[in-house]
Amino acid sequence: MEKLLVEICAGTACLLLGSQDLFAAIDALPDNIRQQIDLCEVTCLHSCRQGPNVRIAGQVISNMKPDRLMEIIEDYLRPQEAELSPAAYIVT
Ligand code: FES
Numbered sequence: 001m002e003k004l005l006v007e008i009c010a011g012t013a014c015l016l017l018g019s020q021d022l023f024a025a026i027d028a029l030p031d032n033i034r035q036q037i038d039l040c041e042v043t044c045l046h047s048c049r050q051g052p053n054v055r056i057a058g059q060v061i062s063n064m065k066p067d068r069l070m071e072i073i074e075d076y077l078r079p080q081e082a083e084l085s086p087a088a089y090i091v092t
Contacts, residue, residue, distance in 0.1 A: 001036070003036055003037060003038040004036060004037050004038065004056070004057065004073065004076050004077060005038045005040065005055075005056070005057060005058075006026065006037050006038065006039050006040070006054060006055075006056050006069075006073065007039075007040045007041075007042045007045075007054065007055040007056075008022050008023055008026075008039070008040070008041060008042070008052070008053075008054050009042050009043070009044060009045045009051060009052060009053040009054065009055075010023075010041045010042065010043065011042075011043050011044040011045075011048065011051075013044075013048035013049070013051050014044075014045075014048070014051035014052040014053055015052075016051075017051040017052045018051075018052050018065075019051065019052035019053075019064075021052075021065075021066050022052060022054060022064055022066055022069055023039075023041075024066070025066035025069055025070060026039055026069070026073075029070075029073075033073070033077065036077055037073065042055070045060050047060060047062050050062030050063055051063075051064075052064050054069060056072060056073075056076070057076070
């Protein structure tokens with residue numbers, strides 16, 4: 001099974017805006033969920049003012065909060081009933 005790629009920005013702006021809370025939330029996931037995630041730390045996703053930023057399956061999502069990240073991950077890992085896209089999580 002292909003893992004879900006989750007890239008969390010650890011650049012200065014995103015760290016100041018709370019990206020460390022996102023790393024902690026992923027680390028706190030149960031092992032069976034955590035094993036389905038390929039977590040990467042990236043240095044900047046070029047949306048510094050809207051941080052913390054996360055790129056999930058190639059789509060950057062800004063203003064991320066731990067609860068929201070968990071919801072998105074849960075949706076991705078849920079057996080596919082409908083086509084999901086990270087674009088559904090972008091707040092404009
Ligand atoms: S520091 Fe995170 S997007 Fe630039």
